[in-house]
Amino acid sequence: MKIFTDSACDLPKAYFTEHDVHLFPLRVEISGQEFDDVVGIEPIEIYNQIRNGNRPKTSQVSPEAFLTAFTELAKSGEQGLYIAFSSNLSGTYSTAMMLREQVREEYPDLQLEIIDTKCASLGMGLVVEEAVRLRDENFSYEEVINRTRFQAEHMEHLFTVEDLDFLAKGGRVSKSSAFIGGLLNIKPLMHMEDGKLVPIEKIRGRKKVFKRIIDVMAERGENLSDQVIGISHGDDMDAANEMKRMIVDAFHPKAVQIEIVGSTIASHTGPSVIAIFFLNRQFNA
Numbered sequence: 001m002k003i004f005t006d007s008a009c010d011l012p013k014a015y016f017t018e019h020d021v022h023l024f025p026l027r028v029e030i031s032g033q034e035f036d037d038v039v040g041i042e043p044i045e046i047y048n049q050i051r052n053g054n055r056p057k058t059s060q061v062s063p064e065a066f067l068t069a070f071t072e073l074a075k076s077g078e079q080g081l082y083i084a085f086s087s088n089l090s091g092t093y094s095t096a097m098m099l100r101e102q103v104r105e106e107y108p109d110l111q112l113e114i115i116d117t118k119c120a121s122l123g124m125g126l127v128v129e130e131a132v133r134l135r136d137e138n139f140s141y142e143e144v145i146n147r148t149r150f151q152a153e154h155m156e157h158l159f160t161v162e163d164l165d166f167l168a169k170g171g172r173v174s175k176s177s178a179f180i181g182g183l184l185n186i187k188p189l190m191h192m193e194d195g196k197l198v199p200i201e202k203i204r205g206r207k208k209v210f211k212r213i214i215d216v217m218a219e220r221g222e223n224l225s226d227q228v229i230g231i232s233h234g235d236d237m238d239a240a241n242e243m244k245r246m247i248v249d250a251f252h253p254k255a256v257q258i259e260i261v262g263s264t265i266a267s268h269t270g271p272s273v274i275a276i277f278f279l280n281r282q283f284n285a
Contacts, residue, residue: 008085074107086195118195162272230277
């Protein structure tokens with residue numbers, strides 16, 4: 001079984017080769033140049049450009065990349081699973097669905113499931129990792145699909161950002177709120193709702209928002225001590241480690257996985273974003 005995903009999952013470049021996952025890179029444009037995310041540019045380059053006052057733009061996966069990969073899958077006769085970035089944050093999922101149907105016109109026996117995860121960043125990455133584990137443990141195609149879909153549906157995302165200006169430019173908060181928030185050291189706490197980034201609360205000070213994240217995890221999480229908790233950071237390893245310490249002290253999880261927020265997501269959140277990912281429900285082992 002072939003597993004596909006796109007670069008919004010924020011897993012490290014080496015992961016895809018080591019685990020036989022086909023990567024579809026989204027595209028990032030900055031300073032007049034366009035790059036394939038992960039393959040053509042490292043996240044740190046985007047953060048440095050942002051700090052120098054440059055604003056990146058992003059675009060979805062190339063349709064040609066889908067057409068080529070799906071055609072090769074059809075010719076091979078393998079079963080396929082594409083774990084896709086939230087359809088409410090990118091047109092990538094819709095394009096993939098369209099290209100799958102185009103390939104099926106010539107290859108009607110194509111077996112390719114496409115899951116709209118409604119996830120982003122390492123929340124999506126954890127879903128990919130679970131699908132890979134299930135495939136490698138020889139679960140059936142149907143069971144891999146069902147469990148992967150369940151994982152995506154129950155993946156919680158909690159985000160906070162250091163600079164409200166990026167959210168204002170993306171239309172997530174008003175410009176006046178961003179200005180006042182900057183003056184008062186207001187930090188938003190956000191989550192994903194039906195695949196969209198939605199504010200929950202505004203909290204004064206980063207320490208207080210970190211503490212509130214722990215509270216929300218306790219309210220929403222299930223069996224956190226038996227989970228791998230994900231943390232994504234916007235080039236701020238100190239904050240990620242502080243968040244990890246708080247999570248370990250509170251919940252004693254099986255593991256905590258930390259990854260840098262990749263170029264696509266970073267283009268919309270800016271440096272110093274901190275995001276936490278965990279399940280609100282789990283399959284029985």
